[in-house]
Amino acid sequence: xxxxxxxxxxxxxxxxxxxxxxxxxxxxxxxxxxxxxxxxxxxxxxxxxxxxxxxxxxxxxxxxxxxxxxxxxxxxxxxxxxxxxxxxxxxxxxxxxxxxxxxxxxxxxxxxxxxxxx
Numbered sequence: 001x002x003x004x005x006x007x008x009x010x011x012x013x014x015x016x017x018x019x020x021x022x023x024x025x026x027x028x029x030x031x032x033x034x035x036x037x038x039x040x041x042x043x044x045x046x047x048x049x050x051x052x053x054x055x056x057x058x059x060x061x062x063x064x065x066x067x068x069x070x071x072x073x074x075x076x077x078x079x080x081x082x083x084x085x086x087x088x089x090x091x092x093x094x095x096x097x098x099x100x101x102x103x104x105x106x107x108x109x110x111x112x113x114x115x116x117x118x
Contacts, residue, residue, distance in 0.1 A: 033110035036103055040095060049114035059091045070115040078108045 031039075038047075044056040049064035051057070062069065082104045085094035095104070 031103060033103075033106035036099065036107055037110055040098065041107070044092075049111070049117060061092070064111050064114045065117050067116045070112065075108050075112075078111055079104055082107055 037045075042053075044053060044059055044061040045051050045064050046053045046056060051061035051063050053061075055061075081092055082099070083094060083096045083101075086092040099107070
């Protein structure tokens, strides 16, 4: 009985240690702006940034290729919209619980590169 409990404890400890190490490895690997965009933005803004997806049309997602919008909007406003969300024109969720500031900065740069790509 004692041997079974000890064995169960050792197995649980090994599994927990393996999970902790793999989670740490995932967190130490920086995600590229393209990976972040594909994970969090594509469903509304589409792969090309034009927001022609069903979800994008329903939520009135911003066309990220619109040159006039790029002229009018600041990087700070894009950053704040990603971090805090927006409910003015449509329903942009906040991502402050999923992304850190460095990742959001990279997304701002990524969005800027979508200008006029349509």
